[in-house]
Amino acid sequence: MKNKTNINQILQNVIEKITPPPSEKLSLDKTLLKFETKIKPELKKYGAKIFVGGSLAKQTLVKRDTNYDVDIFVLFPYSKFKTKSLELSKFLEQALKHAEIRYTILKGSRNYFQVKFKNVTLELIPILAIKKTSEAINITDISPLHVSYVLSQIKKNKKLADEIKLAKAFCYAADCYGAESYVRGFSGYALEVLVSYYGSFLKFIKAATNWNTKEKIIIDPKHYYKNEKKILEEMNEAKLHSPIILVDPVQRERNACAALSYETLKRFIEKAKKFLESPNECYFFKEKSDIEKLKNIAKKSKAKFVILKAISSKNKVDIAGAKLKKLYEFLYFLLKKNGFKILKSNFEFDEKTLEAKFYFILNEPPRDYIVRGPPLSVPEKYIKDFRKKWPAAFIKNNQLWAKAKRNVSNVSQLLKTIPKAQLKEMGIEKISL
Known part of the structure; x- marks a missing residue:
């Protein structure tokens, strides 16, 4: 019973901390009203209306330390625009231009628009106003129905x-x-x-x-x-x-x-x-990652602690995040391939700056190493092939071996092996130690 009471008290404390205060909610509502007032005359020309979606509409908004992001669906009448589904983005863009609202185009199944208005980031998504899912032409058309469902559950x-x-x-x-x-x-x-x-x-x-x-x-x-x-x-x-x-x-x-x-x-x-x-x-x-804690872990393990920073050339959060996560996975693969022993790693992505940090605790491979060759019992062809690649090969316990030096034995050297053209192709603007 004590544990249950403890959990309930903890959850109640958390709810109080993560629920936006009434003053923030009021400020957000005022900002949205000002935006709607500004764009409404232009949307009226198409018979379109604004529908606030996402967590804000569903009453499930969690308090943020940074500015809020709000999804705004612009509903175009179904009967009038069902045959013009692919043009909805164009109509919304015209409305934004005529209302003299600055925007950024974001690519999607239908292009949508990001607007920085006052202290809020708005994402305007053009959709058809549907009453049932069978009328949807694009997956985003269904979003208001999701809001209605969640609100119906909260009402219960x-x-x-x-x-x-x-x-x-x-x-x-x-x-x-x-x-x-x-x-x-x-x-x-x-x-x-x-x-x-x-x-x-x-x-x-x-x-x-x-x-x-x-x-x-x-x-x-x-x-x-x-x-x-x-x-x-x-x-x-x-x-x-x-x-x-x-x-x-x-x-x-x-x-x-x-x-x-x-x-x-x-x-x-x-x-x-x-x-x-x-x-x-x-x-x-x-x-955020505790740098001192990670350094101590590395020290106790007699390993290196490395932080890499990377920025994507893409300006859309989900695309930039995906590109940077792929880079992290690619670097992890390269490190393992080149003999690095990774003890711990972590990926951290900042959705505001679009910068990622990769944390690695690792053991660097030795500069000199031994290459194991074929046993002397194999056909002569394989013996010759190995000696051709390693002229200074030697025999030990009826096995061929060779001494070799690594071209890459630290992270700085590894980064230099990645061509700039490859990074550009991966959507990476910069990577540094």
Whole structure:
């Protein structure tokens, strides 16, 4: 009973810390009203309306230390624009221009627009105003229906909004939040559906600790399918690669957890188990890598501690993050290939500066090393081939060996082996120690 009381108190404290204060919410609402007032006359020409989406609309917004990002869907009348779906971005761009609003074009299934307005970053997404999923021409057309579903769940359970905030904060701190390819975690909507399904944050993570990751975890909140076998048979195969199959309550053919990777799920389950064993507020607040702690680990292990910084040439968060994560994985591969022993590593990405930091604790390979050749019992051809490559080869215990020197024995040398053209092709502007 004491542990339960302790957890409940911790969760209540966290809710108070992650819920935006009324003054922030009021300021945000005023900013959005000013923006709507500015663009509304231009949207009216198309019969289009603004629909605020995302966490703000669903009442599941988590307090941020930085400026807020808000999704704004611009709804174009279905009957008038259903045959002009590909032109919606063009119409919205014209409205922004005529309203004299500065914007950045972001590429997507339909181009959308980022606007820095006052102290808020707005993302304007042009969509068709649909009433049912079958009318959707683009996946983004369904977004307002997701908002309606979550709000309907919160209406049934008033505490649900806070429970969802807890799940979002927990997953963000554990590097499990976001469907972007550099995270491959739970999207905000997936967490909203999961917490709604289980009824609370605690019930959700307790259930997660009992999931068998060796089998598909199948959840169908609205019981669209007769059984799990039917889901696996009828759902698009491309949607079934993730460890969790979460049937979207709004769109039965969609897996809301399709982006989730096995690695991220295992990390989430591990964090959930640790929290339940030893509840603490620290599990809900992300901390940057502790440099001194990492240095001490390296010192105790008699290893090198290396920090690499990299910046992507891409200006869209998810693309930049994906490029930098691929670079991190590429460097990890190169280090291993060149004989470095990696004891610990970590990837850290700043969504505001689009800069990444790669942390490595590693043992550098020795400059001199011995190459093992073929035994003398093999056909003469292989003996000659080895001696041709290693003229100073010697025999020991009926085996050929050769002394060699590495071209790369530290990280600085390794970085110099990567051609600038290759980095450019990878979408990397700069990498440095």
